Amino acid sequence: MSITTLNAAVGQSAMESLLKQDAVRLQRDAQSMQVGxxxxxxxxxxxxxxxxxxxxxxxxxxxxxxxxxxxxxxxxxxxxxxxxxxxxxxxxxxxxxxxxxxxxxxxxxxx
CATH class of the missing domain: 1.20.58 (Methane Monooxygenase Hydroxylase; Chain G, domain 1)
Structure with a gap:
């Protein structure tokens, strides 16, 4: 595996992690708006x-x-x-x- 491929894989993994964190945060915010x-x-x-x-x-x-x-x-x-x-x-x-x-x-x- 080349270094650029490895960097791309690590970058993509980090981006996916950030997207998942954002999705969880948005879902939590939406749920908090629905309560009470x-x-x-x-x-x-x-x-x-x-x-x-x-x-x-x-x-x-x-x-x-x-x-x-x-x-x-x-x-x-x-x-x-x-x-x-x-x-x-x-x-x-x-x-x-x-x-x-x-x-x-x-x-x-x-x-």
Whole structure:
């Protein structure tokens, strides 16, 4: 077996391992979103998603306020929390827009 073949095999094995780890992580995340999702069976994850986005926003606001008051010197952590909250909100808006677009398409269907 040549060195390049061996390197390719090792690289492929490492990549497969990383892909398996990602698949396990995604499956765990999906399962955690399904546990305790709320009382609305029609949209089981949406209420939970709204709560998570709101929680992130409130946590980021609290961290920024603590930095502004001088109670904390973790400006980087506060900025990261703020960006995470902003990204979560943007993702939520994109999901909402996709759902609204899908509903519009369903309404336009001729039966």
């Amino acid at each position: 999702l709320g009382d609305n069976p029609a949209m089981p994850g949406f209420e939970q998603m709204l709560r998570r986005v709101d929680d992130r926003d409130q946590a980021a606001a609290a961290r920024m306020e603590a930095v502004e008051r001088g109670e904390s010197d973790d400006l980087v952590g506060a900025m990261l929390a703020s960006q995470e909250a902003s990204l979560s909100f943007s993702m939520l808006m994109q999901v909402r827009n996709k759902v609204a677009g899908a509903v519009d398409e369903l309404i336009k269907l001729q039966l």
